[in-house]
Amino acid sequence: MEERRAGALVFHLDLSQPLYEQILQQMRQAIAKGEIRPGDKIPSVREMAQALRVNPNTVSHAYQELDRDGLTETRRGQGTFITTSPERIERFRQTLARRVTQEFIRQMQAFGFGWDDIRALLREAQDDSRET
Amino acid sequence: MEERRAGALVFHLDLSQPLYEQILQQMRQAIAKGEIRPGDKIPSVREMAQALRVNPNTVSHAYQELDRDGLTETRRGQGTFITTSPERIERFRQTLARRVTQEFIRQMQAFGFGWDDIRALLREAQDDSRET
DNA sequence: TGAGTGTATCATATCACTTAATACACTTGC
DNA sequence: GCAAGTGTATTAAGTGATATGATACACTCA
Structure with a gap:
């Protein structure tokens, strides 16, 4: 690093x-x-x-x-x-975000976690980051 | 595959x-x-x-x-x-879930997405999965 | 023309991964 | 005891992705 x-x-x-x-x-x-x-x-x-x-x-x-x-x-x-096109950059950003999110969900579900579990874990992570 | x-x-x-x-x-x-x-x-x-x-x-x-x-x-x-210990399995599952979630958040933030964006994308993904 | 661009092509080296062939230590059931 | 079935260790070999170094080429601009 x-x-x-x-x-x-x-x-x-x-x-x-x-x-x-x-x-x-x-x-x-x-x-x-x-x-x-x-x-x-x-x-x-x-x-x-x-x-x-x-x-x-x-x-x-x-x-x-x-x-x-x-x-x-x-x-x-x-x-x-x-690129001089901000739209292209934004499109890339959105596409990537959806890909990463899909992969995250796929992996969580593969280990038996449902939507409620995922939301709970995200809330927990956000709370942890607030304390810091 | x-x-x-x-x-x-x-x-x-x-x-x-x-x-x-x-x-x-x-x-x-x-x-x-x-x-x-x-x-x-x-x-x-x-x-x-x-x-x-x-x-x-x-x-x-x-x-x-x-x-x-x-x-x-x-x-x-x-x-x-x-292992005969279900607790061990559950502990592994929880640890892994937190690791995966942290990595997901880290990646999203690296591309400039905030908590609101993340939640919106998750909601969108869930809605998409409902239609199917 | 010369300096600075990206690019292409070699050769070489390294590393992780996979396969193959053997051998060894251990447990179980006959 | 013995044979069959366990996981494990060792050695050798091959492959592919990655990285480096050296060199050359095509292009642009002052």
């Missing part, structure tokens, strides 16, 4: 998962939360690779996935930019 | 995840849901391996994890049995 910076972005990388997956996930989150704005240029592959102390190929892998997500647009010779 | 049977148990195995993880997860669920009862003997490593068309080492790996979970007890020369 070492902290590494690239411009305004802060990354936390470890060896528990593929590096490109961690970069991808944290870029997605930064875009979804608006920490990087539509139209912004993100650090070049080589810049990012140096900042994260990672191979350029690994960064490129992550960037290509972002393009496939529709979150970025790459222009040869210029760089990779956040 | 091929279906394979071992006694009363039904397994769904694919190549998207480690086989031993899938066996482990589905055994945990079967125990948590009471599809196998406390004290029951589960199929021998070799039986299970043959039924699932998988290497005995792979099954053994999963069984050892179940022991570590406290869900099973292994007696050399006899076999592997579901």
